[in-house]
Amino acid sequence: MYRTASGEEIFVIDGHTHFWDGSPANQKNIHGKQFIECFYAYHSNLSPPSEKWPLAKFEKYDAKTMYDDLFIHGYDDMAILQPTYLGDFYKNGFNTTERNSAMKKSHPDRFILNSAFDPRDGNKGLEELHAKCEKHHVKGVKLYTAEWRGESKGYKLTDKDSYKFLEAAQKYGIKNIHIHKGPTIIPLNKDAFDVGDVDDVATSFQDLNFIVEHCGLPRLDDFCWIATQETNVYGGLAVALPFIHTRPGYFGHVISELLFWLGPDKLLFGSDYGIWTPKWLIDKFMAFEIPASETKETGSVLTLENKKKILGLNAARIYGIDIEAQKKKIKAAGGYAHLAEAVHAPQ
Amino acid sequence: MNDIGAWTMIDRKAEVWAQLQTVTDPELDEPVTELDFVTRADVDADNRVHIAFRLPTYWCAANFSFLMADDMRMAVSALPWVKEVEVVLGEHMYADKINAGLAQGLSFQETFGVEADGDLDDLRRTFLVKAFQRRQAALLAHLTEAGSAPRALVALELKELTDMRLEEAGARLRTRYLERRTVIAPEIPDALAFLDADGDPLQAETLAAYVRTLRRVDVNAEFNSALCRGLLHARFDMETPFTPRRAGQDSAPPDSPV
Numbered sequence: 073m074y075r076t077a078s079g080e081e082i083f084v085i086d087g088h089t090h091f092w093d094g095s096p097a098n099q100k101n102i103h104g105k106q107f108i109e110c111f112y113a114y115h116s117n118l119s120p121p122s123e124k125w126p127l128a129k130f131e132k133y134d135a136k137t138m139y140d141d142l143f144i145h146g147y148d149d150m151a152i153l154q155p156t157y158l159g160d161f162y163k164n165g166f167n168t169t170e171r172n173s174a175m176k177k178s179h180p181d182r183f184i185l186n187s188a189f190d191p192r193d194g195n196k197g198l199e200e201l202h203a204k205c206e207k208h209h210v211k212g213v214k215l216y217t218a219e220w221r222g223e224s225k226g227y228k229l230t231d232k233d234s235y236k237f238l239e240a241a242q243k244y245g246i247k248n249i250h251i252h253k254g255p256t257i258i259p260l261n262k263d264a265f266d267v268g269d270v271d272d273v274a275t276s277f278q279d280l281n282f283i284v285e286h287c288g289l290p291r292l293d294d295f296c297w298i299a300t301q302e303t304n305v306y307g308g309l310a311v312a313l314p315f316i317h318t319r320p321g322y323f324g325h326v327i328s329e330l331l332f333w334l335g336p337d338k339l340l341f342g343s344d345y346g347i348w349t350p351k352w353l354i355d356k357f358m359a360f361e362i363p364a365s366e367t368k369e370t371g372s373v374l375t376l377e378n379k380k381k382i383l384g385l386n387a388a389r390i391y392g393i394d395i396e397a398q399k400k401k402i403k404a405a406g407g408y409a410h411l412a413e414a415v416h417a418p419q
Numbered sequence: 420m421n422d423i424g425a426w427t428m429i430d431r432k433a434e435v436w437a438q439l440q441t442v443t444d445p446e447l448d449e450p451v452t453e454l455d456f457v458t459r460a461d462v463d464a465d466n467r468v469h470i471a472f473r474l475p476t477y478w479c480a481a482n483f484s485f486l487m488a489d490d491m492r493m494a495v496s497a498l499p500w501v502k503e504v505e506v507v508l509g510e511h512m513y514a515d516k517i518n519a520g521l522a523q524g525l526s527f528q529e530t531f532g533v534e535a536d537g538d539l540d541d542l543r544r545t546f547l548v549k550a551f552q553r554r555q556a557a558l559l560a561h562l563t564e565a566g567s568a569p570r571a572l573v574a575l576e577l578k579e580l581t582d583m584r585l586e587e588a589g590a591r592l593r594t595r596y597l598e599r600r601t602v603i604a605p606e607i608p609d610a611l612a613f614l615d616a617d618g619d620p621l622q623a624e625t626l627a628a629y630v631r632t633l634r635r636v637d638v639n640a641e642f643n644s645a646l647c648r649g650l651l652h653a654r655f656d657m658e659t660p661f662t663p664r665r666a667g668q669d670s671a672p673p674d675s676p677v
Contacts, residue, residue, distance in 0.1 A: 106477035107477075107478075110650075114653075117650055117653045118649065223532075290638075290642040292635055292639055293632075293639060322645065
């Protein structure tokens, strides 16, 4: 919960978090080592110095650290757990639905558990998806279309098998499809930034929401174009937001374009925890104003109303969260006990 | 080696660096040398050139990595005295595969097999067009700011643009633009200086909106540039001694220690 200087409460849903194990003990090979070190480079490069973690903490943090960073030190009320399997790099996977489900089980009112699928898994994958949906009642999945697997160098949402999975997912109660379209973390030769395939499936599956994580960055131009065409395409701000510290002018430009093309109802906050933590991101976001030079061009303004939508209202809408009811549940469980002493407005 | 031989070697090395300077990262539209990607460019006694480079992440796209290596090989091979060019990529997930492909003179497609869809020439062109758009937007914005009217800009001929008196910054933007204008249209002096990516003339009424649209291409490149530089610094000790990139100029220390 974020409280403004005037005492207004803002409900925060963190659209993008991970509970991973990238420790050497879990690394299967050099790729596992390089993968977590690449994440760490993102973390080191874009975090303010005071928020930088030692590598060992970054490789594997425990459940309490994560809970505290999100909900006690940070302003999150709820967080969506997005899985990243990477079974080829890590013995027990990097950040699986199973690992995340333990977090969800300990704090059911705090977490939204998402799953994943890969159309290349065929019928076995469909069965597993069904089982996961039955077991965890998931409402969302996270997809990596650029993931290399054996001889395959990725897939497209427009592939026949992708349609099969999307149809099945819809049948199993999934509403939200989060797709990683951003800086590449897996080598590729297909253009993983290419958001063109989202356009087609968004038209075909009008009842599903497609959340393009990282807003297709760096191809912001292509993303804005397709998102404008489709009413069910959203932008996830993970990775874009941390630039608010190192490159505020650049962030101002990006958010100004996004507001102009997509509007404030289509953007979702995400910290990408543990790459970044919500406390500093939200402090800076709440204090942020789009520079006048940008506003002059796009007319975009980050009003308090827009900030509230981005931080929580939009995610609550697509995940069917009743904010008032949720606040009561969290409060009843003592989740806001720390708030009395905490400082909630940026200094 | 005698003094004359040593001097020749230094000159040749400088020529190699000058050629590498013309090779850009396709996404960033900046020279691979400026980006600190190139860690070695040596000439041996038999006039064979040995180039080594590295990238901001272990995961950088294989096709872009291959493309840059291929561009470096072509640029350096253009020097008349060069017998052979060896380009080696370090610390990359597909370093072995890419290096083997490069050593055997294979194409990206041959190196990566059937899964390597789309050939590198298409990719190269896509990014040359993006670079053209970015450079054009920068020059148009500059000229507009300096007082040129949209009506005059859309009617400007190539030779008029070339002859235009510009301050240093403007002249630099013009040079960069003209380097990439050839991707879109041949250099005919009385042709229009400014064309869109399809080679069609621009319209005075919509020029401002046109430039605005192109600016989003620029934002992409800025994002990549900021991220890639940062990741490279986070990944490598940038104090590693480099061969000086230009005579009399040592490699710059990093902006901030990581």
